[in-house]
Amino acid sequence: MRVLHTADWHLGKTLEGRSRMPEQIAFFEELEVIIRDEKIDVLLMAGDVFDSVNPPASAEELFYESIANFSEKYNIPIIIIAGNHDHPDRLQAARKMAKCQGIYILGYPGIEPVKISVKEEVLQLGALPYPSESRMQAVFSSSMEEQSLQSAYNKKVKHLFQQLTQSFKKENVCMAMSHVFAAGGASSDSERPIEVGGAYTVSPSSLPGNVQYTALGHLHRPQNIHGSDGLTRYSGSPIAFSFSESGYSKSVTIIDIKAQKTPYIKEIPLSCGKPLVKWDARHGLEEVYRWINEKRDDNAWIELDLHITETPSMEEIHHIRKSHEGIIHIHPVFPDMQNNITLEKRKEFPINELFKKFYERQTGGAQADEKLVRLFMELAEGGE
Structure with a gap:
């Protein structure tokens, strides 16, 4: 069989x-x-x-x-x-x-x-x-x-x-x-x-x-x-x-x-899905334009990390997106940016604990009871 x-x-x-x-x-x-x-x-x-x-x-x-x-x-x-x-x-x-x-x-x-x-x-x-x-x-x-x-x-x-x-x-x-x-x-x-x-x-x-x-x-x-x-x-x-x-x-x-x-x-x-690709443009906009002209990853969805010293203009952002319709995210990376350690550590917390901390912060110190936490988890898990 x-x-x-x-x-x-x-x-x-x-x-x-x-x-x-x-x-x-x-x-x-x-x-x-x-x-x-x-x-x-x-x-x-x-x-x-x-x-x-x-x-x-x-x-x-x-x-x-x-x-x-x-x-x-x-x-x-x-x-x-x-x-x-x-x-x-x-x-x-x-x-x-x-x-x-x-x-x-x-x-x-x-x-x-x-x-x-x-x-x-x-x-x-x-x-x-x-x-x-x-x-x-x-x-x-x-x-x-x-x-x-x-x-x-x-x-x-x-x-x-x-x-x-x-x-x-x-x-x-x-x-x-x-x-x-x-x-x-x-x-x-x-x-x-x-x-x-x-x-x-x-x-x-x-x-x-x-x-x-x-x-x-x-x-x-x-x-x-x-x-x-x-x-x-x-x-x-x-x-x-x-x-x-x-x-x-x-x-x-x-x-x-x-x-x-x-x-x-x-x-x-399988070959049916478009690749999801990460671009790390360490040499700025010039490097991105070169990759686009080379038709690099022309049939892919792209997440772009753009290393720059100044914030790109809206015109430049629109030009990049128009030149390659597969570009989904553009993340500017500045020289003085540090890794967001807090965000990385947050991933280590169980989702129910994150909800409790969020609820406490939003309510000025109130504690979420078990019924509320269970309701949140049912929503998070996709239950009816």
Whole structure:
């Protein structure tokens, strides 16, 4: 059985107001070529189909038309779960109609696995959409203490996977899929934080041990997670969404898998997304103009650090942007500028602690209670 694992499409996402739709259309065209040429039997999508709970109509149209095309042309089962950016109800609204076409869309965490026949084999899949308190209508822990929260979250996720996989039989192909932050994974700036100061981080030991492969979504860099019993992997996003992903290749993952056998993993690189490039113009405007005339990174999104001694005029800024439409950010760098150490240290604080400090400063010393902090975290994690 040949399975394709992908995730984190974030359809509808923009880059500082610039549309990424042409790149996302190119992704689906490239994905179809891979499905056809690699003779894919099953397509797994591990969450974050859309970038927001209210995506633009063009993004929804691209999604539904593309998966319908894959199903009709190649007659393959497609299993899709909701990520933290997706609206579970909206995503799975057409689930009954889609299921008739072999397309399984799961919005909310449950305990019923997906079981489908593929050629002469059976695939059992423990699919767990993004498991938040709000989506499960449950409070994992009454305490706001980080260690208690993490322990409760791990326990809940582990229990859900146990229920999802308890009926699995060794003579079948056994897999799992979820949209979570697994400990040991390397993130980038483009992922929305889903962990409460680390409390929503899942230990690899909480992932199912009785499966051959666990397909994960949420982290945008392709990577394996070590410490779990089976093979566990993030496929990564198909295109780069922030400049922190500059220089990282994008791909989808193909898994060749048989019952009771160790899967074989193959990474297929993608070329659909524009590169996100950082320019460091240490010789000022003259260097920038030279690069533009040379058509350097002509088909890329660019973040420019411009080393200068005097503030550039609006005319000069407009000229740069007009000369290269891919330039997103222009950061002037003056000789006397120092690294903002405070800002760097701020990144080390858990997001709930940053909120408490912000609330205290804005209210003149008032303390945010646990209910308010929990509400803020639900908003930050993308829950409803």
